[in-house]
Every structure is written in structure tokens, then in C-alpha cells.
Amino acid sequence: MTASKSKTNASNEKYGYFLGCVMPAKMPWAEKATFLVAEKLGLSWDYMKETLCCVRPGVWKAIDPDTWLTLTGQNLALAEKQGVTLVDSCNGCWITHYETLEELLDEPEKMAMVNKHLAKANMRLEGTVQVKHFLQVLYEDVGLDKIRKSIKKPLNLRMMRHIGCHARKLGNDVMPRYFDEILEACGVELVDTPYDSMCCGLLLYFADPKTSIYRNVFKKFKLAQDLGVDAIAIICSGCYDQFDRGIKILEDEGDPTGQLPQGFDVPIVHLSEILALAFGYKPEEFGMDVFRTTSPSKLISKVEGGK
Amino acid sequence: MALKVKVSKRLSAPVLVPIANENVTENVIIHNPEFCTGCMQCMVGCAYSHFKTFDINYALLYVNDNPATPGSWVNANCSHCVYPMCLAACPREAIYKDHLGIVRISPLKCIGCGICAQTCPIAVPRLDNTKKIYVKCDLCNGEYPNCVKMCSTNALQLLPRREAFDYVKKLRGV
Amino acid sequence: MEQEKPMKSFTRLLDSAKKVTEHRLEDEMVKHPWRRPFNATAPDAAKPSLKRDFEQGLVYPITEDVSGARKAANLDPMPPTAHKFTEQAEKKREIMKDMGTGKKLAFDPEKRVYKY
Numbered sequence: 001m002t003a004s005k006s007k008t009n010a011s012n013e014k015y016g017y018f019l020g021c022v023m024p025a026k027m028p029w030a031e032k033a034t035f036l037v038a039e040k041l042g043l044s045w046d047y048m049k050e051t052l053c054c055v056r057p058g059v060w061k062a063i064d065p066d067t068w069l070t071l072t073g074q075n076l077a078l079a080e081k082q083g084v085t086l087v088d089s090c091n092g093c094w095i096t097h098y099e100t101l102e103e104l105l106d107e108p109e110k111m112a113m114v115n116k117h118l119a120k121a122n123m124r125l126e127g128t129v130q131v132k133h134f135l136q137v138l139y140e141d142v143g144l145d146k147i148r149k150s151i152k153k154p155l156n157l158r159m160m161r162h163i164g165c166h167a168r169k170l171g172n173d174v175m176p177r178y179f180d181e182i183l184e185a186c187g188v189e190l191v192d193t194p195y196d197s198m199c200c201g202l203l204l205y206f207a208d209p210k211t212s213i214y215r216n217v218f219k220k221f222k223l224a225q226d227l228g229v230d231a232i233a234i235i236c237s238g239c240y241d242q243f244d245r246g247i248k249i250l251e252d253e254g255d256p257t258g259q260l261p262q263g264f265d266v267p268i269v270h271l272s273e274i275l276a277l278a279f280g281y282k283p284e285e286f287g288m289d290v291f292r293t294t295s296p297s298k299l300i301s302k303v304e305g306g307k
Numbered sequence: 308m309a310l311k312v313k314v315s316k317r318l319s320a321p322v323l324v325p326i327a328n329e330n331v332t333e334n335v336i337i338h339n340p341e342f343c344t345g346c347m348q349c350m351v352g353c354a355y356s357h358f359k360t361f362d363i364n365y366a367l368l369y370v371n372d373n374p375a376t377p378g379s380w381v382n383a384n385c386s387h388c389v390y391p392m393c394l395a396a397c398p399r400e401a402i403y404k405d406h407l408g409i410v411r412i413s414p415l416k417c418i419g420c421g422i423c424a425q426t427c428p429i430a431v432p433r434l435d436n437t438k439k440i441y442v443k444c445d446l447c448n449g450e451y452p453n454c455v456k457m458c459s460t461n462a463l464q465l466l467p468r469r470e471a472f473d474y475v476k477k478l479r480g481v
Numbered sequence: 482m483e484q485e486k487p488m489k490s491f492t493r494l495l496d497s498a499k500k501v502t503e504h505r506l507e508d509e510m511v512k513h514p515w516r517r518p519f520n521a522t523a524p525d526a527a528k529p530s531l532k533r534d535f536e537q538g539l540v541y542p543i544t545e546d547v548s549g550a551r552k553a554a555n556l557d558p559m560p561p562t563a564h565k566f567t568e569q570a571e572k573k574r575e576i577m578k579d580m581g582t583g584k585k586l587a588f589d590p591e592k593r594v595y596k597y
Contacts, residue, residue, distance in 0.1 A: 019560055019561075019562055021539045021540040021541050022540075022541065024541075024543065024547075024551070024560035024562060024564070025539075025541035025542070025543060025547050026541065026547075028547070028550050028551045028553075028554040028556055029554050031554070031556060031560075032554040032555055032556055047560075047561045049561045049562075049566065050561070050562070050563065050566040050569040051561075051562045051563065051569075052538040052539060052562070052563045052569060052570065052573055053534055053538060053539045053540055056540070057457075057459075058348060058351070058457075059527050059530070059531065061352075061456065061457060062351060062352050062355040062356070062361075062453070062457060063355065063522065063523070063527075063586070064582065064585060065456070066580065067577070067580055067582045067585075070576060070580060071573065071576065071577070074572070074573060074576060078569075095459070117576050117579050117580055118576065120575055120576055120579045121572035121573075121575050121576055123572070165344045165346045165459035165460050166459050166460070168342055168344065168459075168460040168461070169459070169460055169461055171461075172341070172342065193378075194376070194377045194378035195377070195378045196378070197344050197378065198344055198345050198378055199344040199345050199346035199347075199459070201346070203346045203347070203348050203351065203459065204346060204347050204348075204351070204363070205491075205526075206351075206361045206524065206526040206527055207347070207350070207351045207354070207361040207362060207363045207526070208347070208362070208363050209488045209490070209491040210488060211347075211363075213488070216345070245490070248490070249488065249489075249490050252489060252490065253488070253489050253490075256486065285555065286554055286555070287550065287553040287554030287555065290550050290553040290554060291546070291547075291550035291553070291554075355524070358520060359519075359520035359521070359522060359524070360520050360524055361524045361526055361527065437518075
């Protein structure tokens with residue numbers, strides 16, 4: 001039973017964008033850019049309201065799987081009540097919703113357990129809700145052709161890509177391929193590195209902060225610095241959280257492993273920002289240079305200069 | 308693409324290996340390096356379910372950098388062998404196969420000599436520093452293993468023995 | 482040598498975990514040296530973020546800085562999440578109470594501390 005079968009009549013599907021924890025608090029630019037992109041592509045796009053934390057799989061799934069299922073069930077029930085297709089751009093949120101839905105549909109006794117607890121809050125989960133990743137919406141529902149047609153200004157940028165672990169759940173040729181093709185459609189030249197598939201280390205931070213930061217994050221930063229790329233393209237807000245933390249740690253404590261002697265100044269940009277720039281929106285429209293740890297001013301001047 | 312096989316999430320009965328006349332577990336954990344991203348969630352999940360800590364040094368399976376090709380990962384997890392070398396080598400007969408085919412170390416009999424870790428081809432048993440005995444994977448007592456549950460990319464899979472054998476052969480190109 | 486030096490940000494995280502724990506394991510070990518040490522259900526590193534999960538339903542708070550940045554990005558200063566709709570977080574707490582999650586993690590919702 002697949003939880004997110006793509007529908008053919010995508011045009012009238014109502015999408016509810018699930019923000020999660022990191023997006024509203026750390027990436028307002030990506031949030032705005034997503035809305036601009038969705039508007040341009042003519043999707044019926046709105047927030048999914050009253051959302052809670054997706055219930056982080058890395059922590060809750062280990063501590064108490066039943067709580068994980070129930071609390072995710074609350075979010076799914078909300079989406080069902082609002083009558084929207086749940087869209088996540090964070091891989092962590094997506095995997096939580098996708099796996100929970102799959103598991104609950106597979107095992108009726110778990111579903112009964114979840115509904116028993118949800119009844120305390122006057123809620124009920126039927127399991128009819130659809131869960132999609134933002135990439136699936138862009139590639140499967142909108143289509144690459146429409147994205148190509150909407151592009152006004154191809155960007156001549158070199159980028160490193162980081163898609164994140166959970167997006168590989170359906171196989172390496174599903175979402176990683178969508179991600180690459182969409183980026184290439186925007187005119188971005190992707191630089192291949194051996195560490196493309198390496199995890200950002202967010203899930204490991206609680207367990208082993210040194211490996212998480214020095215091995216996973218700093219290695220990627222070093223590669224980006226050495227290759228001289230314009231940006232690191234991401235889709236997952238969880239990964240952004242970890243990169244953000246890595247930059248802050250680099251600024252506060254320096255780098256004892258000696259991988260980044262000159263610091264780090266490569267901006268980390270969300271896919272929606274790249275799309276919004278390629279669609280001809282101005283960086284100020286979604287506040288691209290506000291509230292960031294690494295300034296994207298070089299990237300902005302390159303985009304604006306290349307008119 | 309990950310292999311899609313319906314597995315029973317809970318072990319019910321062991322499988323008899325015909326010629327050897329030995330019981331083994333129905334399912335076995337398989338690692339596919341093509342999908343592994345080195346997030347180490349399996350180790351975190353294992354450490355938490357057995358020792359109530361997130362410290363990955365407590366984990367009973369191991370994921371490490373592959374020195375041959377940077378950016379890929381190697382894994383060592385117990386496959387609950389037909390003829391376990393650890394079982395054969397143990398001087399106190401502390402290692403045994405239980406009724407489900409799971410190879411276990413009895414904490415009462417183990418003296419912490421470490422022969423099991425030396426004889427195991429991938430050194431799965433490790434020293435528990437507080438109890439000073441050796442500990443190893445117990446396949447989460449026959450429940451759906453936490454490492455597989457936590458794996459973020461389907462790199463770790465629980466597969467029936469037969470399918471797992473063919474899958475690994477295909478992965479190694481044999 | 483650098484392996485020995487703890488990471489500052491992680492030390493801060495552990496310190497904030499200590500603040501929300503009533504009976505800390507290290508203190509207990511000094512008071513009762515014969516007692517066998519044990520690991521709490523909620524690991525120290527996860528305690529602060531789990532506490533925020535209990536209290537506001539989401540991991541990160543919306544501070545003034547954040548709402549300022551949201552305004553600069555032409556967004557509503559308060560996101561339409563449980564930050565704004567606090568009754569949803571209330572429901573989450575009810576469900577957690579019903580499941581006994583607080584008890585499992587030894588979290589006392591009135592005092593807002595972990596027992597151990």
C-alpha cells in the first residue's frame with residue numbers, strides 16, 4: 001500500500017503546506033519563496049494550519065514508537081479535517097508522515113490504538129489523507145515541462161547538492177533524480193562530489209556531536225570551499241538546521257580538525273529560492289539576505305549581474 | 308532499488324537448514340552500501356533500545372567509513388550464523404542458540420575473555436565496560452529490529468534468509 | 482589532544498538538560514554511592530527539545546528576531562502553526578497525558594522538570 005499515489009488530476013488538488021519546526025523559525029525566505037513558486041505554477045496552495053512538530057523520527061521513534069505514531073496521527077487527522085494533501089519540504093517531516101500512514105494502513109490494531117488516544121482530543125484518523133514531498137509535487141504533479149516554461153532567467157551558477165537521507169527512502173532514482181533535474185532545468189551546473197550522499201549529521205548530533213559536526217558537516221563545507229561553488233542546494237529544512245549549527249560552531253569555537261582554516265562563506269540555499277530566482281522574482285521579494293548565517297550577497301550579485 | 312519482500316516483522320519459528328541440520332533465524336539484517344548515507348541512526352536506535360542512551364559507542368552493530376572509497380560506508384552486524392564461530396570458540400559455553408535461532412551470550416556464564424570477538428569474522432561481540440562481559444546483537448528478541456526501523460534510507464533491511472542470500476550475491480556481483 | 486576538549490555548544494545543551502532535571506545522576510551518585518547507576522528514559526541531550534515538545538508542540542520558539550525576519554520576508558510575523566493556535570498544543574498535551582508519555586519519560590508537567 002503506497003501512501004502517496006500520484007493523482008492525474010493534479011490541477012484541482014488542494015495542497016496544504018506543512019511547515020514543521022525549522023522552516024518558520026529559521027528559514028522565512030524559503031517559506032516565502034515556496035509560496036511564490038507555487039503561485040507562479042498555478043497550484044492551489046495554502047498553509048496547512050494549526051500544525052505541530054511532525055514528531056521528529058530521530059528522537060521519538062527511538063524513545064517510544066507508539067507515541068510517535070499517535071502524535072503523527074494528530075497531524076494527519078488535522079490534514080484530513082482540513083481536506084488538503086499534506087505537502088512537506090522537510091525530509092524528516094515527510095518520512096514521518098509517509099511511514100506512519102503506511103504503518104497505520106498496514107496494521108489495523110495500531111490504527112485502533114491511535115484513534116483511541118486521538119478520541120481524547122475529539123479527533124479521528126481515517127487514513128484517507130495523502131502525503132507528498134514538495135519534490136513529488138513539483139516533478140510528478142506539475143511536471144518538468146511546465147517548470148521549464150515558467151523559467152524566465154536561467155541561472156548560471158555552480159552548485160553542490162545535498163538532498164538528505166530520508167529522500168532516498170523510495171530509491172536513489174526517485175527524489176534525488178527529481179532534485180537534480182529540477183536544478184538543472186534552472187540552469188544550475190551541479191558539481192559531483194564523493195560526499196554527495198553523506199548525511200548532514202543532524203540525526204547524530206544528540207549521540208555524537210563531534211562526528212556529526214567535524215566529520216559530516218565540516219567535510220561537506222571543506223569540499224564546497226575547495227571547489228569554489230556558488231552555493232549548496234538543499235531541500236530539507238532539517239539539513240539546514242544542522243548546517244546552520246555547523247556554521248555557528250565554526251564561528252564560536254573554530255575548527256580543531258583544521259579542515260576549514262579560512263572559515264566558511266558558501267551560502268546554503270533552498271530549492272524554492274533557486275526556483276524563485278529562476279522564475280524572475282527579485283531576492284528582496286522573499287527576503288533572501290535577511291536572517292541568514294552565511295550571506296548570499298555574492299550569489300545575488302552574480303544572479304543580478306547576469307541579466 | 309531496494310528489494311521489496313514481505314517479511315513477518317516478528318520471529319515465530321526458526322528455519323531448519325537441511326544438510327547442516329541446524330536451526331537459524333527466519334530473517335536476517337542486510338546492509339546495502341549503495342543506499343547508506345552514514346547517518347548512523349541504526350547505531351543510535353540500537354544503543355537506545357538496549358542501553359537507554361543515544362551514545363553510539365554502546366551500539367551492537369557498527370557502521371564505519373569505507374577507507375577504499377570515500378563517501379561510502381561499511382557495516383558489521385550479526386547474521387546469526389548456521390555454525391557460529393563465537394559459539395564454537397567460547398571456553399565457558401556461554402554462547403548458545405535459543406529456540407528462535409538467535410545466537411546469544413549468557414551474561415551469567417560469560418567471563419569477558421573476548422575469544423568470541425576474536426573469532427567472529429567481523430568482530431560483532433563487544434565488551435560491555437560496566438559489566439565487563441561481552442555483549443552482542445540479539446535481533447531485538449525477535450521483534451522488528453530497531454536498527455532497521457530507524458534506518459533513514461532502506462539501506463538496512465530485514466529479509467528472509469533465502470532472499471537475503473540472493474540479494475547479497477547480487478550486490479557483490481557474484 | 483583536541484579529541485579531549487568537549488564541544489561548547491553540546492556542553493551548553495547538556496547544561497540546559499541539567500537545569501530541567503530534578504534528581505541528577507551525578508549528584509545522586511555522590512549522595513548514594515552504593516546505588517547502581519542507571520540511564521533515564523529521556524537521554525540528557527534530548528531533554529531540552531523534548532521539553533519544548535511538551536510545552537509548545539514545536540521545537541523552535543518564535544522570538545522577536547524571528548518575527549522581524551518574517552516581516553522582512555513579507556510573511557505574517559506569526560506562522561499559522563501551534564505557535565499561533567495554542568489549543569492544538571493543548572490537545573497534544575492531552576493526548577500525551579492519555580498515553581502516559583510524561584510518566585514514561587519521568588516528566589512532571591506541573592513543575593516542568595524531569596524527575597530524573
